[in-house]
Amino acid sequence: MVTIKDISKKSGYSTSTVSKALNGSSEIGENTSSFIRKVANEMGYFPNAAARLLKTNHSNNIGVLFIDEMQSGLAHEYFSAVLNSVKDEAEHLGYDITFISRNIGKMHMSYYNHCKYRNCDGVVIACVDFNDPEVVELIQSEIPTVTIDHIFNDCTAILSDNISGVTDLVKYIYDNGHRKIAYIHGENTSVTQRRLSGFYKTCKEMGLEIPNNYIKEARYHDPKSSGLATRELLQLSDPPSCIMYPDDFSFIGGMNEIEKQGLKIPDDISVAGYDGIYLSQVLRPKLCTFKQNTEALGKEAANNIVMAITEKKTYIPKQIWIEGELLTGKSIKKIDF
Amino acid sequence: MVTIKDISKKSGYSTSTVSKALNGSSEIGENTSSFIRKVANEMGYFPNAAARLLKTNHSNNIGVLFIDEMQSGLAHEYFSAVLNSVKDEAEHLGYDITFISRNIGKMHMSYYNHCKYRNCDGVVIACVDFNDPEVVELIQSEIPTVTIDHIFNDCTAILSDNISGVTDLVKYIYDNGHRKIAYIHGENTSVTQRRLSGFYKTCKEMGLEIPNNYIKEARYHDPKSSGLATRELLQLSDPPSCIMYPDDFSFIGGMNEIEKQGLKIPDDISVAGYDGIYLSQVLRPKLCTFKQNTEALGKEAANNIVMAITEKKTYIPKQIWIEGELLTGKSIKKIDF
DNA sequence: TTGTATGCGTTATCAT
DNA sequence: ATGATAACGCATACAA
Numbered sequence: 001m002v003t004i005k006d007i008s009k010k011s012g013y014s015t016s017t018v019s020k021a022l023n024g025s026s027e028i029g030e031n032t033s034s035f036i037r038k039v040a041n042e043m044g045y046f047p048n049a050a051a052r053l054l055k056t057n058h059s060n061n062i063g064v065l066f067i068d069e070m071q072s073g074l075a076h077e078y079f080s081a082v083l084n085s086v087k088d089e090a091e092h093l094g095y096d097i098t099f100i101s102r103n104i105g106k107m108h109m110s111y112y113n114h115c116k117y118r119n120c121d122g123v124v125i126a127c128v129d130f131n132d133p134e135v136v137e138l139i140q141s142e143i144p145t146v147t148i149d150h151i152f153n154d155c156t157a158i159l160s161d162n163i164s165g166v167t168d169l170v171k172y173i174y175d176n177g178h179r180k181i182a183y184i185h186g187e188n189t190s191v192t193q194r195r196l197s198g199f200y201k202t203c204k205e206m207g208l209e210i211p212n213n214y215i216k217e218a219r220y221h222d223p224k225s226s227g228l229a230t231r232e233l234l235q236l237s238d239p240p241s242c243i244m245y246p247d248d249f250s251f252i253g254g255m256n257e258i259e260k261q262g263l264k265i266p267d268d269i270s271v272a273g274y275d276g277i278y279l280s281q282v283l284r285p286k287l288c289t290f291k292q293n294t295e296a297l298g299k300e301a302a303n304n305i306v307m308a309i310t311e312k313k314t315y316i317p318k319q320i321w322i323e324g325e326l327l328t329g330k331s332i333k334k335i336d337f
Numbered sequence: 338m339v340t341i342k343d344i345s346k347k348s349g350y351s352t353s354t355v356s357k358a359l360n361g362s363s364e365i366g367e368n369t370s371s372f373i374r375k376v377a378n379e380m381g382y383f384p385n386a387a388a389r390l391l392k393t394n395h396s397n398n399i400g401v402l403f404i405d406e407m408q409s410g411l412a413h414e415y416f417s418a419v420l421n422s423v424k425d426e427a428e429h430l431g432y433d434i435t436f437i438s439r440n441i442g443k444m445h446m447s448y449y450n451h452c453k454y455r456n457c458d459g460v461v462i463a464c465v466d467f468n469d470p471e472v473v474e475l476i477q478s479e480i481p482t483v484t485i486d487h488i489f490n491d492c493t494a495i496l497s498d499n500i501s502g503v504t505d506l507v508k509y510i511y512d513n514g515h516r517k518i519a520y521i522h523g524e525n526t527s528v529t530q531r532r533l534s535g536f537y538k539t540c541k542e543m544g545l546e547i548p549n550n551y552i553k554e555a556r557y558h559d560p561k562s563s564g565l566a567t568r569e570l571l572q573l574s575d576p577p578s579c580i581m582y583p584d585d586f587s588f589i590g591g592m593n594e595i596e597k598q599g600l601k602i603p604d605d606i607s608v609a610g611y612d613g614i615y616l617s618q619v620l621r622p623k624l625c626t627f628k629q630n631t632e633a634l635g636k637e638a639a640n641n642i643v644m645a646i647t648e649k650k651t652y653i654p655k656q657i658w659i660e661g662e663l664l665t666g667k668s669i670k671k672i673d674f
Numbered sequence: 675t676t677g678t679a680t681g682c683g684t685t686a687t688c689a690t
Numbered sequence: 691a692t693g694a695t696a697a698c699g700c701a702t703a704c705a706a
Contacts, residue, residue, distance in 0.1 A: 001453070003699055014677045019701055029675060046450050050387040050396070051699035054682045059387070061435075074421045075414065075615070084411040087436055094442025096455060098398075098435050099424055105431025113383045116338070118433060223619040249616075256621035278412070279586075279616065282560040284593035340683055351693045356685060366691060388683035391698045 002043045011039045022047070053119055062090050062305055063100040063120035065111060065135070067128045076221055077249070077277040078294060079127045082148060085298020086124055093306045095121070102134070111138045122305040124148065130190075144308035144315075146301050149191055156308060156317045158301045161324060162191055165290040166198035166244075168326045169272050172288070173242050174206045177335040178270060181210065182240035184229045184254070186220035186247070195274075199244075220246050223253025230254040234261055234269075241270060241335065248273035248280040248289055255283075266333035276327050285330035292324045339380045348376045359384075390456055399427050399642055400437040400457035402448060402472070404465045413558055414586070414614045415631060416464045419485060422635020423461055430643045432458070439471070448475045459642040461485065467527075481645035481652075483638050486528055493645060493654045495638045498661060499528055502627040503535035503581075505663045506609050509625070510579050511543045514672035515607060518547065519577035521566045521591070523557035523584070532611075536581075557583050560590025567591040571598055571606075578607060578672065585610035585617040585626055592620075603670035613664050622667035629661045 004022070008015040013036060021028045021036040022045075028036075053059045066074065066083055074080050087097050100114050100123065111134045115123055126148035128135055139145050139152050151157045173181055183199050186192045196215075203210050213236060216229035226245055230253065233240055245251040251273040255265070263269050265285060273280050276291025300320050308315045341359070345352040350373060358365045358373040359382075365373075390396045403411065403420055411417050424434050437451050437460065448471045452460055463485035465472055476482050476489050488494045510518055520536050523529045533552075540547050550573060553566035563582055567590065570577055582588040588610040592602070600606050602622060610617050613628025637657050645652045 001699090004701095005699075015700080016678075016702075017676055020676090023701080027675065032675080046446075046453050048391075048456065048699055049454050050390045050456055051682090052701075053387045054385075054391060054684090054699080055701045057682085074411070074417045077412065077414075080411045080417050087438075091436075091438050091441055096435055096441065098433055099428075101424075101428050104428055104433065109383075116383050117386050119385065119387055252616065252619045256619070259621060279589065282589045282593070284596060338683090341685095342683075352683090353685080353687095353694075354692055356683095357692090360685085364691065369691080385683055388698090389685075391683080391700095392685040394698085 001048070002045045003048070004045075007036065007040050007043060007045055010043065011036050057119075059119040059121050060095050061098055061118065061120050062086075062095045062302070063098050063115050063118065063123040065100050065123060065125040065128050065138075067101075076127070077279075078247075078275050078292060081294035082126060082298045082301070085295045086302045087298075089299045089302035090306070093302065095302075095306060110134045112141050112143070115141075115143055121309045122146070124301050124305055125150075126301075144305060144312065146305040146308065148297060148301055151190070151319060154317050156304045157319045158297050158304065159319060159321050160191075160292045160297060161321045162194040163198035163201075165274065165292070165324050166195045167202045169244060169274075169288070169290055170199060170202040170206070172326060172328060173244075173270070173272060173332055174202075174208070176270070176332050178242040178332070179208060180214070180238070180240040181208065181242050181244065182214040182216070182233050183210075183244045184216045184218045184226055184233075184246055184250070186218065186250075188217075192246075214240055218246055218250060221249050223250055223256070225253070226250035227253030227257045230257040231261075234258070234263070239269075242272065242332065243269065244272045244274075246274065248275045248277045248287060251280075251287060266331050270332045272332065276325070280329070281327065286327070288329040288331045289327050290324050291327050293322050296322045338385075339382045340385070341382075344373065344377050344380060344382055347380065348373050394456075396456040396458050397432050398435055398455060398457050399423075399432045399639070400435050400452050400455065400460040402437050402460060402462040402465050402475075404438075413464070414616075415584075415612050415629065418614075418631035419463060419635045419638070422632045423639045424635075426636045426639035427643070430639065432639075432643060447471045449478050449480070452478075452480055458646045459483070461638050461642055462487075463638075481642060481649065483642040483645065485634060485638055488527070488656060491654050493641045494656045495634050495641065496656060496658050497528075497629045497634060498658045499531040500535035500538075502611065502629070502661050503532045504539045506581060506611075506625070506627055507536060507539040507543070509663060509665060510581075510607070510609060510669055511539075511545070513607075513669050515579040515669070516545060517551070517575070517577040518545065518579050518581065519551040519553070519570050520547075520581045521553045521555050521563055521570075521583055521587070523555065523587075525554075529583075551577055555583055555587060558586050560587055560593070562590070563587035564590030564594045567594040568598075571595070571600070576606075579609065579669065580606065581609045581611075583611065585612045585614045585624060588617075588624060603668050607669045609669065613662070617666070618664065623664070625666040625668045626664050627661050628664050630659050633659045 004015050004018050007018045018036050021033040122144040124146050130150045139155050146156045148158050218225035218229045273287045273289035276289045280287040280289045341352050341355050344355045355373050358370040459481040461483050467487045476492050483493045485495050555562035555566045610624045610626040613626045617624040617626045
């Protein structure tokens, strides 16, 4: 490994001069500076992040908490897309990404301790049980944190605009003449609550009274439970003309059930998903859904965690709502009323 | 931050004794040792990975190269599943995962230099252009590497058994009475070549002569191109009774095309995918496919890179074939012949 | 403008 | 069994 010392020997300058030159210090003369850089290049020098960190206390490393509980996490296209965007933007800003977990090796390590151990400058938290005491510990620590899709006090949150999403969907469905709209929603989380509120509020604005048996709880990313809920809805004496699903992937369960009953989308029943994953747009008919802007979500998360790190004194936590986009698809039938 | 020095002061022992005690050295007496550990615990001590690395030259950090070119990488369920497994196993062994890229910050950095910069003990390489000179540079470097789904000389490779996969599929399809089997394969890679060879070989063994126009090239993970190929196959004067797809996801394109033509799976046409992603088993009918064992792939990769790291002298590069599993599904019709 | 000296937190060597 | 000291590679305060 070629170190600053080697360059010092070869170039004849002291290690501190070399260090300064390599870091672009204005103290060093232009000639010396470029000469040293040339030598460093020739020798194939690269700084050692660990040694630098030890001095500067900056690791240029961002931790990410993307826990994979029951098929969520990396298996979930929404989250893997967000992660990918976080990674790209962070790298662009000169930061690397390290996964944070507990249980590193044999010993248990809290999320916070893992971050300290790896000297993470900051952490991006998503797709995790936000009530977990160890998550709370991390968020309340001195380490800058940014959360995705969940609001904590004194912590920047990047949020997909779930209310607008559901509102846009309901309005579009309403505008196509539907009055009997059912909603299969995911398990109880803050995201679900916002979506449900948005659903009820928009329905009320449209003058729609949604019967209780049109509202079903299923689980996110779980076609089975959504399939079950779909069956129940279709068996009602007065079934809905349109069903909204927790997410695009869950809709697959509904799709199977609908086909099983010999019904056709959208002629016999209209459907809408949520997320706008790739799959939703390769299905035929294309699924009506609300595309969350995963790229913007990840990018904002990365940008803000870096700002929180570099401007620690002046940075003020904020909430950033990321707008999505209605993809109308072809799964909503225009009906007369 | 509480350091070894703080513990030294509080406990009254020297820093070296503390260090040894904390690392479970046999030099230290049992009483002293447990006392020091107790103090360390009380003070909430955690070692600093960077400082330790500086001395030991072990980062306990594994780099991963999972490049995201055109929807592959993290967006690809197969690779994200493998990555997840690598991560879990590596963490279990006491290693963290860091993404390796070029272009960290403004400056270009080769994969190799990025690894050096972050002091990666080893690297797992997957889903990447294996012909890229910078990938080759990394593999030929002194840093231990393990590749997934590609063989390099002197480098351990973890390989999904593509020949068995295709063989099992063809045999199953043949056993169900199909004689007119078409194969839409992915773009030309070593994986594709193996699959194609397996296809031809098995067909020959079964005594099948496959006409050239039954073989179509599409792209992996791209429903559109597979849809196109499907249309061409269906328009043949003597169309196949079964179509094999590059992967489960691409099959969606075929599915749409088949439905568009008013045909029904499996009654009118049989189909098979590859990968065995979650989606394939929630579709109705369930897709006949070959499930690659992503968990085993990732686990073996992690295990082997750690072995290559810890037993650098004696470790011998090898090729490990991971068996998959035929998921028969319901998309292959049993026909008489 | 350049060089000297020091220390970041840890481990390793060698002495006691 | 325990401790003093040096060293890992780098950046910086301070001296020249």
